[in-house]
Amino acid sequence: MRDINDIMPKIHNMKWGALMNRPPTHTRIEEMDKIFPDNGRWHTVFEDDELISIDGKHVRKKSTDKWT
Numbered sequence: 750m751r752d753i754n755d756i757m758p759k760i761h762n763m764k765w766g767a768l769m770n771r772p773p774t775h776t777r778i779e780e781m782d783k784i785f786p787d788n789g790r791w792h793t794v795f796e797d798d799e800l801i802s803i804d805g806k807h808v809r810k811k812s813t814d815k816w817t
Contacts, residue, residue: 766791780802 753768758797760766765785767773773781784803795802801807 753791754794757787763765763789765789767794768792769794771796 757766757768761812764787765781766789767781767785768791781792792804793802798810800807802808
């Protein structure tokens with residue numbers, strides 16, 4: 750499997766990029782600003798009802814009231 754950074758175009762002065770399956774909200778972009786480093790690389794972000802996959806790593810969605 751090829752790396753997304755080999756396929757996607759290089760954009761001058763790009764902080765980071767994300768290939769997503771849903772359009773991002775302003776809040777989601779602010780969250781990704783905290784997650785992704787400022788290195789101009791592309792990331793894959795696929796989201797469904799129970800799980801988010803970021804660069805192939807899976808993160809379950811849970812509301813904070815269900816944390817223990």
